[in-house]
Amino acid sequence: MWSAEDVVRASVRRQGEGLSVAQVADKAAEAQRRERETRQQLNFLGDRGPYDSDPEDLAEQWVARHAEWRRIADLMDAQDWPVYSPERDVQGSTWARERDAQREGALARRAAWQRERQDARDELKAQVWLPADVSRRLRAIAARTGFSPEQVLAQLADRVRMDNDGALTVDAFTPR
Incomplete structure (x- = not known):
């Protein structure tokens, strides 16, 4: 549902709260180093086991993490903040609201899909083979009623009732 950038932005905002300019710079440097290391590992890929993580995904995450720490460091320098506060980060807050709205939309779509599936399970679709004379009468009734x-x-x-002895009855009605 979310891109690597979205996941990293949310993570970095949580991790960065209360960090000083120097600490954010250290995080950016670490992310840059890890980005470089994962890119190098991509060049030396051997056989991977079935439970090994995808090195391309990891590399993509470190690229995004480095970019986000750089963005925060630049923001703190530009705004002259002594510590990082996610609430004051306008761009980060906008992205967080967009992620939340996207998540809420996905949850609503999922709930609607589940309701549709439940309704579909509750429905009965039947194919009825009727004798020719009954079929003609049913078509005539349908034609008259529209x-x-x-x-x-x-x-x-919908109007069928079952008596105590198991017999089915329908009172006279006009289709509506």
């Missing part, structure tokens, strides 16, 4: 034969049968089924 409904499809399936709609007439659905309304009929």
Whole structure:
């Protein structure tokens, strides 16, 4: 759902809270070093086991982490902040709100999809083979009422009652 940049931005904002300019510079330098190391590892890839992490994903994360620490360091220098505060970081806060909105939208879409699946499980779709004379009567009723034969049968089924002895009955009704 989120890109490597989105994940890293959220992580760096949490980790950076309360760090001084020097500490943020150290984090940026560490990220730069790790970025360089993971790029070098990409050049020497051998056979990987099934449980090894994807080195390309790791390299992408360190690139994003380095860029975000650099952005924060530049922001602190430009704004002359002694420590980093995520609340004062306008761009970071905007990205965080966008991520939250994206997450809420994804959760809402997922919930709607689950409701649709549940409704689909509760529905009954039946194919009914009727004798020719019954089929002709059903089509005639449907034509007179302006409904499809399936709609007439659905309304009929909706009004069926079962007596104590198991017999099915339907009171007279007009399809609507």
